[in-house]
Amino acid sequence: MATEKKAASASRRQFLTGAAAVGAGTVAAGVARAAEPDPLITEVQGWASGFGDGVDATPYGLPIKFEDDVVRRNVEWLTADTISSINFTPIHALDGTITPAGCAFERHHSGAIELSKEDYRLMINGDVETPMVFSYADLERFPRENHVYFLECAANTGMEWAGAQLNGAQFTHGMIHNMEYSGIPVRTLLAEAGWSGEVEGKWLYVEGADASSNGRSIPLEKALDDCLIAIKANGEALRKEHGYPARLVVPGWEGNMWVKWVRRMEIMDGPVESREETSKYTDTLADGTSRKWTWVMDAKSVVTSPSPQMPITHGHGPVVITGMAWSGHGKVTRVDVSKDGGKTWETARLAADPANKALVRFYLDTEWSGEEWLLQSRAMDETGYVQPTKAQLREVRGLNSIYHNNCIQTWWVKSNGEAENVEVS
Amino acid sequence: MSKSLKLYAGTAIGILGTLTLAVNFADRFVADFPENPRTMAALPATQVEPVAEAPSGVLIGAATAATTDGGGTFGLGRAALPEEVAAWDLDVSPDGTGLPAGSGDVWTGETVFEENCAVCHGSFAEGVDNWPKLAGGDGTLADEDPLKTVGSYWPYLSTVWDYVHRSMPFGNAQSLSADEVYAITAYILYSNDLVDDDFELSDANFAEFEMPNADGFIIDDRAETEYSLWRAEPCMENCKESVEITMRATVLDVTPDHGGTEATEEAEASTGEQEAEVEEVAAVAEEAVPAAEEAPAEAAPVETAAIDAALAAEGEKVFRKCKACHQVGEGAKNRTGPELNGVVGREIAAVGDFKYSKTLAEMGGVWDSEALHGFLGDPRGYAKGTKMAFAGLKKAEDIDAVVEYLKTFE
Numbered sequence: 001m002a003t004e005k006k007a008a009s010a011s012r013r014q015f016l017t018g019a020a021a022v023g024a025g026t027v028a029a030g031v032a033r034a035a036e037p038d039p040l041i042t043e044v045q046g047w048a049s050g051f052g053d054g055v056d057a058t059p060y061g062l063p064i065k066f067e068d069d070v071v072r073r074n075v076e077w078l079t080a081d082t083i084s085s086i087n088f089t090p091i092h093a094l095d096g097t098i099t100p101a102g103c104a105f106e107r108h109h110s111g112a113i114e115l116s117k118e119d120y121r122l123m124i125n126g127d128v129e130t131p132m133v134f135s136y137a138d139l140e141r142f143p144r145e146n147h148v149y150f151l152e153c154a155a156n157t158g159m160e161w162a163g164a165q166l167n168g169a170q171f172t173h174g175m176i177h178n179m180e181y182s183g184i185p186v187r188t189l190l191a192e193a194g195w196s197g198e199v200e201g202k203w204l205y206v207e208g209a210d211a212s213s214n215g216r217s218i219p220l221e222k223a224l225d226d227c228l229i230a231i232k233a234n235g236e237a238l239r240k241e242h243g244y245p246a247r248l249v250v251p252g253w254e255g256n257m258w259v260k261w262v263r264r265m266e267i268m269d270g271p272v273e274s275r276e277e278t279s280k281y282t283d284t285l286a287d288g289t290s291r292k293w294t295w296v297m298d299a300k301s302v303v304t305s306p307s308p309q310m311p312i313t314h315g316h317g318p319v320v321i322t323g324m325a326w327s328g329h330g331k332v333t334r335v336d337v338s339k340d341g342g343k344t345w346e347t348a349r350l351a352a353d354p355a356n357k358a359l360v361r362f363y364l365d366t367e368w369s370g371e372e373w374l375l376q377s378r379a380m381d382e383t384g385y386v387q388p389t390k391a392q393l394r395e396v397r398g399l400n401s402i403y404h405n406n407c408i409q410t411w412w413v414k415s416n417g418e419a420e421n422v423e424v425s
Numbered sequence: 426m427s428k429s430l431k432l433y434a435g436t437a438i439g440i441l442g443t444l445t446l447a448v449n450f451a452d453r454f455v456a457d458f459p460e461n462p463r464t465m466a467a468l469p470a471t472q473v474e475p476v477a478e479a480p481s482g483v484l485i486g487a488a489t490a491a492t493t494d495g496g497g498t499f500g501l502g503r504a505a506l507p508e509e510v511a512a513w514d515l516d517v518s519p520d521g522t523g524l525p526a527g528s529g530d531v532w533t534g535e536t537v538f539e540e541n542c543a544v545c546h547g548s549f550a551e552g553v554d555n556w557p558k559l560a561g562g563d564g565t566l567a568d569e570d571p572l573k574t575v576g577s578y579w580p581y582l583s584t585v586w587d588y589v590h591r592s593m594p595f596g597n598a599q600s601l602s603a604d605e606v607y608a609i610t611a612y613i614l615y616s617n618d619l620v621d622d623d624f625e626l627s628d629a630n631f632a633e634f635e636m637p638n639a640d641g642f643i644i645d646d647r648a649e650t651e652y653s654l655w656r657a658e659p660c661m662e663n664c665k666e667s668v669e670i671t672m673r674a675t676v677l678d679v680t681p682d683h684g685g686t687e688a689t690e691e692a693e694a695s696t697g698e699q700e701a702e703v704e705e706v707a708a709v710a711e712e713a714v715p716a717a718e719e720a721p722a723e724a725a726p727v728e729t730a731a732i733d734a735a736l737a738a739e740g741e742k743v744f745r746k747c748k749a750c751h752q753v754g755e756g757a758k759n760r761t762g763p764e765l766n767g768v769v770g771r772e773i774a775a776v777g778d779f780k781y782s783k784t785l786a787e788m789g790g791v792w793d794s795e796a797l798h799g800f801l802g803d804p805r806g807y808a809k810g811t812k813m814a815f816a817g818l819k820k821a822e823d824i825d826a827v828v829e830y831l832k833t834f835e
Contacts, residue, residue: 084595142499191498422672422674
């Protein structure tokens with residue numbers, strides 16, 4: 001914590017002095033000129049003369065020390081204890097779409113457990129011909145698939161319902177990651193246990209091996225359609241904090257359903273109505289009634305830079321506005337960006353063809369001359385859904401929903417390049 | 426069957442079990458969103474995927490092949506033994522399916538709750554610090570700040586039983602007997618004024634009990650209330666006349682990286698409770714910084730009294746019961762209880778920024794073996810008035826072990 005704080009304040013100071021220094025050099029029109037030769041170029045530097053690290057210096061590498069502030073962060077006042085808590089992906093500092101596992105957010109209900117492949121068992125029971133037990137080695141022998149999917153916690157942006165609160169994209173939108181999973185379709189495993197073939201009215205209850213025994217009921221149709229038992233993420237074994245050695249993947253649906261350390265799947269005639277699908281992950285409306293089974297994550301986007309943790313530190317001229325968009329209904333088709341708080345919009349460039357239920361990166365390559373911006377982004381998906389404003393959401397749901405806040409976010413970029421989380425009319 | 430149908434009528438989730446349903450679903454789109462033909466064309470292609478034609482083709486073959494010995498298409502895995510299924514299949518459904526035989530009354534529940542739950546949830550289930558409140562909040566769900574508790578919010582009693590049985594107590598899950606869980610559940614109902622003090626809950630009367638907010642839930646209706654409004658071509662120019670900033674995050678500055686000093690001065694009074702917590706966090710953080718910076722200088726091993734590693738390892742297991750409230754090790758902070766680095770041999774009530782009970786604050790002496798055995802064996806007997814709502818470690822060897830474990834943190 002202490003080092004995090006130091007790193008953050010150092011970067012703030014750096015920003016203030018750095019912006020002034022660089023700004024002076026580049027404001028002039030045309031090609032900038034240096035007053036004196038750059039010693040980094042004219043003098044032989046240590047790294048250009050001596051050795052760097054040999055191979056094997058770091059058998060499994062971590063990011064270079066200069067990037068040590070690109071880390072997950074926790075908001076301490078949110079929860080009573082880190083054992084049952086959440087932290088946030090540093091989305092402000094990332095680019096592209098794949099989230100490195102080491103900084104992908106964590107959410108545990110009873111801590112991240114150490115469960116070895118040798119000790120791992122997956123049971124399938126309930127309405128099947130034969131209740132079965134699979135070892136991890138068994139799982140590796142089933143045909144498997146690769147898919148990239150986003151995982152968003154239903155509570156992402158949840159602290160912003162009542163107003164602009166946390167000053168940084170990491171904190172407002174960082175309960176999300178996007179990984180490439182290698183896993184076995186759930187339908188393959190259910191078939192192996194002799195599932196009857198009956199779908200209507202059937203549910204699959206899935207639970208984890210940790211002490212929280214987190215379990216969720218999933219309509220069997222969804223489980224058969226695209227759910228996976230993932231054994232790898234981004235090419236390597238799942239990290240402990242993401243459910244090593246196996247987790248459930250529920251594409252497009254809220255993160256709590258992606259049961260980690262998955263140990264049992266049971267075909268049932270109805271939902272269990274477990275704690276996490278009744279007392280939590282239900283959305284209370286203004287009149288006090290609550291929505292349940294709100295599983296799909298609707299289309300959403302956020303500008304990750306500039307943003308409060310990513311101020312503009314260079315002078316006027318070219319600037320890249322970037323962010324990410326996603327939809328639990330399928331593919332994002334378009335992202336628009338507004339610099340004036342939603343009066344006018346321009347369509348951003350998508351970095352690659354959008355994939356199904358996966359993050360897409362967008363860019364708006366533009367110019368900045370020190371004017372203030374009220375930066376917003378707005379995603380559309382293939383169902384024609386347009387990401388709503390906070391006012392639109394509140395109109396329907398009130399202020400107490402907590403979950404599924406997919407509103408348009410506003411960053412106020414000031415003339416000095418700093419940015420702040422604000423709400424606008 | 427009917428549940429499933431309602432479900433899919435009510436949500437726009439695109440996975441459909443049968444063609445009939447899929448057609449219904451597509452029809453709904455045609456009716457609701459005729460202005461967007463591009464979208465409609467795209468939808469059926471991705472969403473209408475009858476299960477019987479699942480891409481791998483594995484499904485049908487397996488379903489029939491499995492009628493033999495449970496060895497499906499691949500012949501992998503093995504049949505689960507009945508004892509194994511019984512050990513893991515513990516979930517309890519709203520109609521009581523899955524409940525074991527047993528019973529427990531309110532008064533037994535009070536004792537069990539005090540020993541196992543009150544440390545976090547309070548003696549009357551009213552919650553301690555940021556831990557969940559289990560009682561109260563009746564009639565607040567439509568308020569500005571609803572209090573969602575078992576009594577005011579949870580729709581099914583089965584959820585309480587199932588959760589307590591499988592997931593509680595925090596840090597020592599699956600340690601309660603069925604009768605204890607019935608008793609705790611009865612006590613939670615009593616704390617919410619839902620039963621009288623002579624109430625006994627059992628598998629026989631469980632299903633009769635209806636929770637007050639059972640009818641307070643509706644199935645996801647976003648398809649009707651939201652998608653129908655927001656699937657429309659968006660405005661690109663002159664979308665509004667003026668834009669004003671109506672709220673700023675730096676006014677209510679609760680963002681961790683900024684520390685607390687500059688922020689809390691400006692904070693508005695309207696979010697009192699939250700601010701109090703933030704100030705606490707900020708105060709802890711400030712204290713932590715110098716401590717962490719000084720640490721390397723002091724890190725030289727001053728004393729290496731022989732530690733019984735095996736005993737300490739046992740103690741680490743015992744310490745799980747303490748972890749919900751006490752931290753040890755690098756970066757340990759005060760939580761519900763004080764951090765315990767160096768507690769063995771230290772003066773009683775010595776952590777400066779922890780608010781001890783009057784009893785401990787005025788007790789004097791040091792935490793030597795005798796004092797630790799006395800206190801940990803019977804906290805409230807040894808120090809009447811202590812805030813530590815822990816029943817105590819019954820076995821002396823557990824205390825020996827946990828003390829040995831604590832010695833490893835200087």
